[in-house]
Amino acid sequence: MNKVTDTGLTDKNATNADPIEIDRFNDWADGWWNPDGEMKALHKLNPLRADYIDQRVAVSGKTCLDIGCGGGLLSEALAIRGATVTGIDLAPASLAVARQHAEDSGVEITYLEIAAEQLAEERPGEFDLVTCLEVLEHVPDPAQLIACCARLVRPGGDVIFSTINRNAKSFTMAIVGAEYVLGLVPKGTHEYAKFIRPGELDDWARRAGLRIQDLTGMHYWPVTGSFSVGGNVDVNYYAHFHTREQA
Numbered sequence: 001m002n003k004v005t006d007t008g009l010t011d012k013n014a015t016n017a018d019p020i021e022i023d024r025f026n027d028w029a030d031g032w033w034n035p036d037g038e039m040k041a042l043h044k045l046n047p048l049r050a051d052y053i054d055q056r057v058a059v060s061g062k063t064c065l066d067i068g069c070g071g072g073l074l075s076e077a078l079a080i081r082g083a084t085v086t087g088i089d090l091a092p093a094s095l096a097v098a099r100q101h102a103e104d105s106g107v108e109i110t111y112l113e114i115a116a117e118q119l120a121e122e123r124p125g126e127f128d129l130v131t132c133l134e135v136l137e138h139v140p141d142p143a144q145l146i147a148c149c150a151r152l153v154r155p156g157g158d159v160i161f162s163t164i165n166r167n168a169k170s171f172t173m174a175i176v177g178a179e180y181v182l183g184l185v186p187k188g189t190h191e192y193a194k195f196i197r198p199g200e201l202d203d204w205a206r207r208a209g210l211r212i213q214d215l216t217g218m219h220y221w222p223v224t225g226s227f228s229v230g231g232n233v234d235v236n237y238y239a240h241f242h243t244r245e246q247a
Contacts, residue, residue: 015090015115016145021138022091025070028186029093032071033101041184042073042134045218045227049133049162050077052229056214056240057158059083062128065152067116067145068135072098072109079107083129086110088119116148125154133162136201137194143204150208156245159210162218162238166195170235173220182222198233210241 031037035044053059060082066075069087071094079085079102087109089095095111102109112119130149136142142163149159164174171192178184202212218236219228229238 016117016139016141016148017090017115018138018140024188025089025091026093029071029091029097032073032094032097038186039071039073041178041220044225046073046077048218048227048229049074050081052216052238053078053129053131053160054081056160057129059129063126064129064131065119065127067130067132067149068138069098069111070094072101072111074131074133075109075111076102076105076107078131079109086112086127088112088114088116090115116145116152120148120151124151127153128157129153130157130159132159136161136163136196137190142194142196142201143207146201146204146210147208150205150210150243153243155243157243158213159205159241159243160238161201161241162236163201164190164195164236165234166192166197167234170195173235178220182220184220198237198239201239205239205241210243212239213242214238214240 028038032039059078062083064078064083064085066085066087069075069089072087075085075087075098087098090113092113095113099111130153132145132149136145139145153159164170175190175192179187179189198215205212215233216229216238217231217233218238219231221228
């Protein structure tokens, strides 16, 4: 028995993915690049995501792995900033959209339909930077995915996560507000039980050999319809981790 956490994954080689989540993102695939569609919140947020990553890591010239790349919004933003990007996802319809948009835009990105676990077995320590944004709260075993990120990044490299805190405020804002009141994301996108407290994320990351460098919040302002990065981590937040150099 090789139980990783209490989430039910007992086989270290099992794919850490929820088929319902994959089907949902396949259904939404055609809307990935529609700024007024299901992904409209990501379109507003994406420049800030890319800015945060670039400010923390300086992506130009670096090899970057974007886990859960979806239709390629973040992958393209990082590639345009000079990174050599590989994007992976398990939703084939989303990957088809990502490939077509990159081709139409003249942006060179490698997209693969492969699980992070398999890639970690095949290409450990290959990437300068691993990004895993808005993914941890959608997988059965987030600790296992964090461990995969740590295996995929090179010694001295960087890993950046974004996810949602778990508390009454985050339930009110990320589910009730974002899904049912403001319509920022489709209803049913998130499950409160899968939200992750920063302390939990840090604990899993430490066990995987990662050390935190920065923790900051992301906030939506309904009056202006805009996002900002910085401040408290009560709801959405970013976490930047660094790996140790080899001895």
